[in-house]
Amino acid sequence: AQKVTQAQTEISVVEKEDVTLDCVYETRDTTYYLFWYKQPPSGELVFLIRRNSFDEQNEISGRYSWNFQKSTSSFNFTITASQVVDSAVYFCALSLHGSGNTGKLIFGQGTTLQVKP
């Protein structure tokens, strides 16, 4: 069975603090993608990153960075020097792409991040 766990339900930080959002996934497939999406208070889902299972390189995009570790089945997301505009719900998701899979996303429950001024 496939599963994504975001153990942190809510996180509150003060502006300029660094914050890491945890994501642990379960799958027996060897071919899969991992995603992070942001859902700001306005409600839309904003794509942040996609990672395939064969690429364990960490990625940095501005203040955002992602740490993919297959050994621990984790795909953690760090925001450096957080800002109030980062306040949102963040979802980690998994999709399978081996034979017979349709690429549908399996989402974690989400982590609500509140950044206080």
Add this chain to the structure above:
Amino acid sequence: NAGVMQNPRHLVRRRGQEARLRCSPMKGHSHVYWYRQLPEEGLKFMVYLQKENIIDESGMPKERFSAEFPKEGPSILRIQQVVRGDSAAYFCASSTGAGLAGNTIYFGEGSWLTVV
């Protein structure tokens, strides 16, 4: 998520009425997914469609819910005889395909259904 168009953004229906939610995928995308986000919950997969075909409907409730993606026009998620428990945000997403390459899935802004 630019380009995946959903309408209406907000819809209010009385119990027993029908709700129709529309989704136009991004240009060049032929694969559409529908997800539901119940209050205080994460997103759950409902159905995956390609043009004129339902590929995977394993997440669709067995009754009252249907989806289509005709050759021409938007994908439609239809909920008949709505009940209060159908109140949720319904998200449409599109992609170029389910293969290894190019399968970033982009979401629309969602349609919020409220059943009164």
